[in-house]
Amino acid sequence: MKHVFSPEAPAPVGPYSQATIHQGVAYLSGQVPLDPETGELRGSSIEEQAVQVLSNLEAVLRASGSDWDRVLRVGVYLIDLGEFQRFNEVYARVLGDARPARSTIQVAALPRGARVEIDALAVVDSD
Numbered sequence: 001m002k003h004v005f006s007p008e009a010p011a012p013v014g015p016y017s018q019a020t021i022h023q024g025v026a027y028l029s030g031q032v033p034l035d036p037e038t039g040e041l042r043g044s045s046i047e048e049q050a051v052q053v054l055s056n057l058e059a060v061l062r063a064s065g066s067d068w069d070r071v072l073r074v075g076v077y078l079i080d081l082g083e084f085q086r087f088n089e090v091y092a093r094v095l096g097d098a099r100p101a102r103s104t105i106q107v108a109a110l111p112r113g114a115r116v117e118i119d120a121l122a123v124v125d126s127d
Helices: 046-064 081-095
Strands: 002-004 019-022 025-031 071-078 101-106 116-123
Touching: 002 046, 019 046, 025 046, 025 071, 046 081, 046 116, 071 081, 081 101
Parallel strands: 071 101
Antiparallel strands: 002 019, 019 025, 025 116, 071 116
């Protein structure tokens, strides 16, 4: 098992890794829209926050030896399902042709007052 850390993504806000790799799969921890340099929440709209979260996840994917085309599953957590369509527009633009399996769940609250959190599973290169 290998733990992943990318300085291009925010440091974890708790006692966990940005990702853990085991037997060719990267398990990416949930990312919220924190700026990797300042640790502060970036953006107020769902669109702005989605872009930051997906950018953070992409940095962890790269550090894990993977990319969006090899993501198996994504978990999306929104504080308001009324923003589902607006989120989807950003998600589709960022992921391009990648279409991993996905769940989207409305939650009561997220860390640091975020509107969205996303986690993922991805295939990585074998060591």
